[in-house]
Every structure is written in C-alpha cells, then in structure tokens.
Amino acid sequence: MTTIGIIGIALLVILLLLFFYYVPFMLWINAKVSGVNISLIQLFLMRIRKVPPTKIVTCMIEAHKADIKEVTRDGLEAHYLAGGHIERVVHALVSASKANIDLSFKMATAIDLAGRDVFEAVQMSVNPKVIDTPPVAAVAKDGIQLIAKARVTVRANIKQLVGGAGEETILARVGEGIVSSIGSSESHKSVLENPDSISKLVLRKGLDAGTAFEILSIDIADIDIGKNIGAQLQMDQAQADKNIAQAKAEERRAMAVATEQEMKSRSQEMRAKVIEAEAEVPQAMAEAFRNGNLGIMDYYKMKNIEADTSMRESIAKPEKKDKNNK
Incomplete structure (x- = not known):
C-alpha cells in the first residue's frame, strides 16, 4: 500500500470520527427507541452550541418515562447554558411527581440556579x-x-x-x-x-x-x-462595693493626713510668729523704759507674775504624771 493510500485511509477515519462526534447517530437511535422526538440536526446543533447531547437526551428520556411533559429540549439547553444542573433538576421533578409534590420545571430551575440542591430539597420534603x-x-x-x-x-x-x-x-x-x-x-x-x-x-x-x-x-x-x-454576680457586686469602700476610706485617710500636715504647718508658722514676737518684747520694753511708759516697779511686777506662773506650772506637772501612772 502506497503512502497516498495510507494517508487517504487516515483522513477517512478522521472524517468518520468527526462526523459521528458532531452527528451522534447512536444517541439519536437511543432517543427514538425511548420515544423522545429529536432530530439529528438538533443533536448536531447542540455540538455547535457546546451543549452535551448525551446529557440532554438522557434527561429527556427520564422525563418522558416519568410522563413529565413540561421538560423540553430548549428548556434543558437554556438551563445548562445558564450554569444549572439539568440531571439534578430532572431527578427532582421525577421525585416530586411520584410524591405528589407540586413542583414545576420553572420553579425547579430557579431553585437550582439559586444555589440550592433541588433534588435534596424534594427528598427532605418527603423525609424530614x-x-x-x-x-x-x-x-x-x-x-x-x-x-x-x-x-x-x-x-x-x-x-x-x-x-x-x-x-x-x-x-x-x-x-x-x-x-x-x-x-x-x-x-x-x-x-x-x-x-x-x-x-x-x-x-x-x-x-x-x-x-x-x-x-x-x-x-x-x-x-x-x-x-x-x-x-456569682452578687459576689462580684460585693467585691466591687468593697473596693469602692476601700477607695473612699483611702481617700478620707489621705485627706486627713493632708489636713494634719496643713495644721502642723500652720502651727509651725504660728510658733515662728510667737518666737518672733517674743524676740521683739525686750526691744519694746527698752523703748518703753526710754520713753517713760514703763517703770522699774512695773517691770518687777511682771517678773513676779512670770515666776509665779512658772512655779504653778511646775507644781501642776507632777500631778498630771501621777494621774497618768494611776
């Protein structure tokens, strides 16, 4: 056999394969035997539109055997091109028909395109x-x-x-x-x-x-x-109240300490003023002597009063100590 003959046979085989791919003759016979009315031209056009004829014909045969007349070739093709699952839709329609559930082809395709498993939904309607x-x-x-x-x-x-x-x-x-x-x-x-x-x-x-x-x-x-x-809430509330009370007590203590410090500061200021005033007494007395406002007898009387006061204080102090010891 020459090279030209081999090439011719190869081309013939390729043409036959392409013909039976685009014109699925056996699939058409299967549809006719099952009672589905579809032509070879429609199957050829499905290949051109990139729609799998096998899926379409299988779904049409299933719907025909279940006596579901609303399932059409155009409807199945449109649903497939829209991204739907035609096998799932047809299974759901057959199950709904057998279970006396009112489900139309339009509703089934809408449910499928919405992203829900329509066949599982029909099963769930029968079996909760x-x-x-x-x-x-x-x-x-x-x-x-x-x-x-x-x-x-x-x-x-x-x-x-x-x-x-x-x-x-x-x-x-x-x-x-x-x-x-x-x-x-x-x-x-x-x-x-x-x-x-x-x-x-x-x-x-x-x-x-x-x-x-x-x-x-x-x-x-x-x-x-x-x-x-x-x-638990009562314990938490009691703990919170305790913390608040402690905070307020600490605040009062701090205020008392601050007040005490302030009083000590004022007392020191008063003592400083008294010492300062006592330091000015001799000067005032000397000035009074020079001006004749204070005599020597007045000065002695004042000293006697101071001595008498000091003596009384010294007598009173031991009595206070004895009382404390008792």
Missing part, C-alpha cells in the same frame, strides 16, 4: 431532616444557669427555597427561643421538671417564617445545670 442545635446556655430568674440541647425536625418548604433563609437561621432562632423560655422561668427546677414547656413556647413563636424550611417539632434532648450566675 433532624438538626441538632449546639449547647444553648440560659439563666432562669433564680440565677441558675441551664445548658440545653435541642433536636429540630424540619421539612423543606419548596415555595420558600428561593430567597428563604437556611439552617443557620433556624438554629439561631431556636437558640433565641430557648434562651427566652428559660429566662422567663421563675425557677430552674420548673424547667427541669417540664422541659416540654420550652418546646411548646418556641413552637408558638413561628420561627420558620421567612425560611426555606417548615419546623415540624422541637424536642429538648438534654438539659444540664451550669453555674450559679446569680450568686
């Missing part, structure tokens, strides 16, 4: 999901802390999946309801005796409003006793 809340700590009116864990049974709300809040919102609202219920209880003992009172109170609040789920039940799985928050 149980969500365990993290430990929620709350304090009753008697000051005792309780730590509760709850199990929330939810069912997907198909109509609220687009724009509805998720599981995090449900958990947050249930936790808020538990805290409110325990906080309004007069005693922690009443909560321990009737934990179902928490569930009833929380359920009455309609916590599933605006969410993608419907709360079926809230069951308190466990309640533990925590700290005595009331006693």
Whole structure:
C-alpha cells in the first residue's frame, strides 16, 4: 500500500470520527427507541452550541418515562447554558411527581440556579431532616444557669427555597427561643421538671417564617445545670462595693493626713510668729523704759507674775504624771 493510500485511509477515519462526534447517530437511535422526538440536526446543533447531547437526551428520556411533559429540549439547553444542573433538576421533578409534590420545571430551575440542591430539597420534603442545635446556655430568674440541647425536625418548604433563609437561621432562632423560655422561668427546677414547656413556647413563636424550611417539632434532648450566675454576680457586686469602700476610706485617710500636715504647718508658722514676737518684747520694753511708759516697779511686777506662773506650772506637772501612772 502506497503512502497516498495510507494517508487517504487516515483522513477517512478522521472524517468518520468527526462526523459521528458532531452527528451522534447512536444517541439519536437511543432517543427514538425511548420515544423522545429529536432530530439529528438538533443533536448536531447542540455540538455547535457546546451543549452535551448525551446529557440532554438522557434527561429527556427520564422525563418522558416519568410522563413529565413540561421538560423540553430548549428548556434543558437554556438551563445548562445558564450554569444549572439539568440531571439534578430532572431527578427532582421525577421525585416530586411520584410524591405528589407540586413542583414545576420553572420553579425547579430557579431553585437550582439559586444555589440550592433541588433534588435534596424534594427528598427532605418527603423525609424530614433532624438538626441538632449546639449547647444553648440560659439563666432562669433564680440565677441558675441551664445548658440545653435541642433536636429540630424540619421539612423543606419548596415555595420558600428561593430567597428563604437556611439552617443557620433556624438554629439561631431556636437558640433565641430557648434562651427566652428559660429566662422567663421563675425557677430552674420548673424547667427541669417540664422541659416540654420550652418546646411548646418556641413552637408558638413561628420561627420558620421567612425560611426555606417548615419546623415540624422541637424536642429538648438534654438539659444540664451550669453555674450559679446569680450568686456569682452578687459576689462580684460585693467585691466591687468593697473596693469602692476601700477607695473612699483611702481617700478620707489621705485627706486627713493632708489636713494634719496643713495644721502642723500652720502651727509651725504660728510658733515662728510667737518666737518672733517674743524676740521683739525686750526691744519694746527698752523703748518703753526710754520713753517713760514703763517703770522699774512695773517691770518687777511682771517678773513676779512670770515666776509665779512658772512655779504653778511646775507644781501642776507632777500631778498630771501621777494621774497618768494611776
């Protein structure tokens, strides 16, 4: 065989592969056998539009066998080009149809494009999901802390999946309801005796409003006793009052010390003035002698008075000491 013949056979094989790639003849036969009406030209155009014909045909066959007439080729192509999961959407439509759940193709594609798993949502509508809340700590009116864990049974709300809040919102609202219920209880003992009172109170609040789920039940799985928050707060308050009282006492002591220092300073100033005045007495007396305002007899009388006063003081001091010793 010549080189030209080998090249010709290779080109023929390549052309056949390209033909069967862009014109999936076997896939068209599979669709026809399954009862799906689709042409080879449409399959060829799907390759041109970069839409996988195998996925489209498989989804159309599944929808046809489940008698879902609203699933069309154009709808599947548009949803695929928009970034959706066509297999998940068709699975969800088939499951919803079998479970008598009202779900349209338009709603299913909207839920899928919103980022939610529409097939899982349909399954959750049939089989409710149980969500365990993290430990929620709350304090009753008697000051005792309780730590509760709850199990929330939810069912997907198909109509609220687009724009509805998720599981995090449900958990947050249930936790808020538990805290409110325990906080309004007069005693922690009443909560321990009737934990179902928490569930009833929380359920009455309609916590599933605006969410993608419907709360079926809230069951308190466990309640533990925590700290005595009331006693701890009283101890902290007493310690704070003690610190305030100590600070005020220290402030008064400092003021007393400052006042005492001030009095000592004033006393020293007064003593200095007295000493200064006593130092001026001899000068004043000499001046009085020179001016004739003070005689010698007046001077002796003054000395006698001073001596008499000094003698009386010396006599009085031993008596004070004896009294102190007694």
